[in-house]
Amino acid sequence: MSMFCFQCEQTAGGKGCTKIGVCGKQPDVANNLDGLTCALIGLARAAQGKSAGKTANELVRQGLFTTVTNVCFDSDRIKALIEQIHAEKNKLDLTAEDFAPSELWTGDTDIVSLRSTLLLGMRGMAAYAEHAAVLGKENPDVTAWFYKGLKALGEEHTAEQWLDLLMEFGKINLACMELLDEANTSTYGQPKPTKVTMKVEKGPFIVVTGHDLLDLKQLLEQTEGKGVNIYTHGEMLPAHGYPELNKYAHLKGNFGTAWQNQQKEFDNIPAPILFTTNCLMVPKSTYSDRVFTTSVVAFPGATHISGSQHIKDFSTLINKAIELGGWSEDKQFTGINGGKELMTGFARNTVLSVAGTVIDAVKAGAIKHFFLVGGCDGAKPGRNYYTEFVQKAPKDTVILTLACGKYRFNDLNIGEIGGLPRIMDMGQCNDAYSAIQVAVALAEAFKCGVNDLPLTLVLSWYEQKAVCILLTLLALGIKNIYIGPSLPAFLSPNVINILVSKFDLHPITTPENDLQAILK
Known part of the structure; x- marks a missing residue:
């Protein structure tokens, strides 16, 4: 089975992955993600001139977010999402057609380039919009632009028109980033300069990676007083600067460095890891039994924690941390240049x-x-x-x-x-x-x-x-x-x-x- 993907910087040969993703995605996963994208275009076509509704809006955000690199490696979850999108599309317009996956990456080289740039940008914006949405913040202009952009992907445009769309998108993404900034600061307070240790204390602990601060907040609430320490990883480091997160004494420090080092840094780790957003690499057998996913992140065999109305029960994750027990002695880790502390x-x-x-x-x-x-x-x-x-x-x-x-x-x-x-x-x-x-x-x-x-x-x-x-x-x-x-x-x-x-x-x-x- 063949595939095509050139959305990330490490793509094979600097041209595109055609046999297996450098990220570890198998062809069936990559092709299903293309199918998901095309189903979203169909939904946008069906929503034209109509009020799509909350469910459709959620599917658009989460569907685009699912296609971001290092998010979802599970074909079954992707297929289920496609079925949900089709069901919602049929409520709006039974005659609306999906875009053909074969058309995503084919055609005039420059047009494919411009169309792809818009699609990939929208995938990124969807991640930001979803992080704001779970905190109850939405911008109708941002939501409307997802439909406009998806519909445009299935249409013919000149190079100049594509460039205009890209500039229009860039401005709406600023509004989306402003929305998320307001969501975070109104919920967790204004960040303050904070020193963060890279020492891991003995005893049970959990590593939280990704970007979703609400997942971290709920986990901190549910682990308080249970003798389980919490450590950030990767893009979760800035969480330490927010007063409403930093106030938890068991938010101890930062574990490891950036996402691409996880297979080495998580090797035989005596603790579970919660993946909240895009950052998941194919887990090694030495820690695959302690990988937990949530939100749109998924990997076959990993324990997935879902929730209703963005409220989640992390008891399975917490029990795993207690079972594994952590290290028997404190361990001092360093950054790639040997430093023992970070500032954020x-x-x-x-x-x-x-x-x-x-x-x-x-x-x-x-x-x-x-x-x-x-x-x-x-x-x-x-x-x-x-x-x-x-x-x-x-x-x-x-x-x-x-x-x-x-x-x-x-x-x-x-x-x-x-x-x-x-x-x-x-x-x-x-x-x-x-x-x-x-x-x-x-x-x-x-x-x-x-x-x-x-x-x-x-x-x-x-x-x-x-x-x-x-x-x-x-x-x-x-x-x-x-x-x-x-x-x-x-x-x-x-x-x-x-x-x-x-x-x-x-x-x-x-x-x-x-x-x-x-x-x-």
């Missing part, structure tokens, strides 16, 4: 609260440049670029960072400027909204445009949430973005040329060359 919680409120200090430092010449070095991490060679870039950045520069790409350097101690750490972790990938707001505020303070600031974005991409963030940045007119470690396979040469000429998008080269070009 530098969201926009914190950064803007010291805006006066920052502005004075810039005017005095103490800060010469800001770099936003962030994005998705991955296993493909070449990502040490980001570690070296931060290490070689001049001492009068500040590094803002977000998403799991920060694990390449977030355990480094590169000093302070004016009492502020030179590395400031702004949070998860969706917290790019915070970074944008900081840039806008600085531009207003200096009475200039964002592109005139001493600020450069140096991004690493891996999966589809990075795609929607990039489209938002481009839609906002932000230029001179450096991106790597390789360019997306779904971008055709002509589309790349358009992005380079219109937005001054730069593929990364070497840290030395890029720093010289930026700071000249």
Whole structure:
């Protein structure tokens, strides 16, 4: 059985996976995910001119989210979701047809490139919209755009029309990120700078990975007083900065580093791991019996925890932690550079609260440049670029960072400027909204445009949430973005040329060359 997938950075040969996914997906899973996408297009067609309703809206968000890399490896769950989508589509319009899977990735090279870019961006936005929805926050404009975008995928458009759709999408994704930011901060409080240990204490514990803070909150509530400690992993690290999560004394620290190291870091771990969103790699036999999934995440044989109205019972997971018992002695782990502590919680409120200090430092010449070095991490060679870039950045520069790409350097101690750490972790990938707001505020303070600031974005991409963030940045007119470690396979040469000429998008080269070009 053959397949085709080129949605992530590590895709085979930099062109596309055709036999088995580099992520571990089998062809039947990949093909069923294509079928799921096409069923969603059919649902969007059926909903045209109608009020789709809550169930259909949930299926659109969750269906798109399911297709993100490292989310669902279970064909049965995907087929069940397709059946639900068909049932909902038939309520709206029995005559509406699905898009043909064979048409997703075929046709004129540039049109396929543009269509795919929109689809992949929408998959990323669906993840953010779902995280907001479980906290009771929805934006009707964002919801409506999912239907508009899905319907557009099944239609003919010129290259110019596709580009217009991509820019329109980028702006609506900003609204979605703003929605999630408001959902998180109104529920858990404004993040505050927080030191996080990488030491794991003896005794039972649970590792929570992914992005969903509500899952973590419910688990903290259900483990309180039971002698089970909780550790974050990967993109859950920023949870420590939220007051309503940090108040739990048994939220102890962070386990391990970024998602792509999990097969090594979880090897023989005496504790269960809860996968809340996209980050799941094929589990090794040494810990597959302690993998728990929830939400849209699924893997054959793994225990799945579902819930009603987003309320979940984690007792099976907690009992597994008690049964496994944890380690008999404390264990000190480190980041990839040997550091034993991490910092997080530098969201926009914190950064803007010291805006006066920052502005004075810039005017005095103490800060010469800001770099936003962030994005998705991955296993493909070449990502040490980001570690070296931060290490070689001049001492009068500040590094803002977000998403799991920060694990390449977030355990480094590169000093302070004016009492502020030179590395400031702004949070998860969706917290790019915070970074944008900081840039806008600085531009207003200096009475200039964002592109005139001493600020450069140096991004690493891996999966589809990075795609929607990039489209938002481009839609906002932000230029001179450096991106790597390789360019997306779904971008055709002509589309790349358009992005380079219109937005001054730069593929990364070497840290030395890029720093010289930026700071000249």
